[in-house]
Amino acid sequence: MFYDEVTILEQKELAPGILRMELDAPKAAREAKPGQFVNLYVKDPSMLLPRPISICEADPEKGTLTLIYAVVGKGTEAFATYEAGERLRMMGPLGNGFPLERGEQEEVREIFLVGGGLGIPPMLFLARKLHEKYPEKPIRIFNGFRSTPWIEEAFYPYGEVFCASDDGASGFMGNVIDAMEYKRIFTDERTKALLYACGPIPMMKAIQSWQAGYHMESWFSLEERMGCGFGACAGCPANLRMPDGSVMKKGVCKLGPVFPGEDVIFQ
């Protein structure tokens, strides 16, 4: 894991209030796996806590990390003012990321990637890695936006891309569940679909109840308020249902942020 200052190579506004930041971080770029995140620290010392941001892409050759973030509060507002050449403190990669090896199961014939809002960026890194690992398995990518999509073409090389938006501004009008139901293949009972998701809680909850009707294995990437991001403060537990029916708390930052979808208990 890397922890030090890094240099911003580029910042670009993709849509109002949504920015892409490219960082020069060779060590982190080499280690990064899809679903992992980094802690970004605000330069203003009155904001103490890290801002966890998912890794959207990692290029070990160029030594770069790409992040996409939304301006939602004081910290991300500050990030948006930083310019190329400026340095900021970063820690990562953190967390465990998505288990790509689940795709090896022979019965898995199609892979679903579901992203909602700011849960979409980490899906890009995941889509590329899955496509490299299992070129023969079709990947169906469902991205849900509030309105106009701000990332789409980047996914094209890795699978079939479906955009859904609440207002139908582009692609499918409705939510990602409607889109998946419409597009699902699931040839027969002996096959299983593998699904990876990251997005707002209502979306994850909807996937949970939707998937119950099918032979499907899911992995959810969760968000939680973090005090440290590296397993020191017990600030970020997720509630998970264990096989014996008991509830177990596991830290999102260290043991997550990805957990088996069926086990997650949303409050």
Place this chain on the structure above:
Amino acid sequence: MSKVNLSVNLAGANLKNPLVTASGTFNPQAHSQFYDLSLLGGVTLKGVADVLWPGNPTPRIAETYGGMLNSVGLHNPGVEAMKKEDLPFMEQFDTAVIVNTAGHSVEEYCRVSEALAEEKRVDLVELNISCPNVKEGGVTFGTDPKMVEKVVSAVKKCTKQPLIVKLSPNVTDITEIAKAAEAAGADALSLINTLFGMRIDIYRRKPVLAQKMGGFSGPAVKPVAVRMVYQVHKAVRIPILGMGGVMTAEDVVEFIMAGATAVATGTANLVDPAAPVKILKRLPQVLERLGVKDINEIRGIIE
């Protein structure tokens, strides 16, 4: 190599330097990724109870200007889990180990102390009296001098290692509580624990923390902590482990001048995991500039 002496003695434990980590803000496995724990005077492990405590619902963490709120609620796996994981892990490091203990009753505190009695790796036990006392209707043990005297004298009897009593700042007169703990047999005091705070999300018209209120810590609380260490140092004879908002080497010196024997970093460990070693690197320079040869010279020099 610096010529300044940094070693101090905290209630019988020799610390190679006055820097310790504060409970709940430090995890040995997590922090050892960033530096060699042997560099520290000591570490305090997270508050443990006799059995697992599940803690509070989330959000448990909120940021405030120059500080943070937490309502972790003493989420911990229980003392036996700590004995199996953290204490063996600490074997490889040459640093003092303080175990912070939690309980809802005197019996629960004693069960933790007894479970630690034979543990050679535990140098000191730190009793967190900011826990809710279930037998007395959930008010904290640490806010009433009579209650403090009762719990400390009972826990002192069942604790083998020297006993540090950790004081809550959420009281009218901290010196009364400190004196009660000293009279009951405390070997040292640590202060301050977190202040009680709250934040409201005005857009959602709801508290930010699920628990509504939580412990306030970080650099914003430092003046309160320095004031309390100063007052307590004047009121008792036993040594003080000072904490509350420590971020820099200058902060450490400030606490020692106020009367602390050793100083702990809390929130700083979360904000910058390498904070204690950065502080330690600078501390001798700061002391040299002040013309100090032995850190013990300046303890409690403020009249």
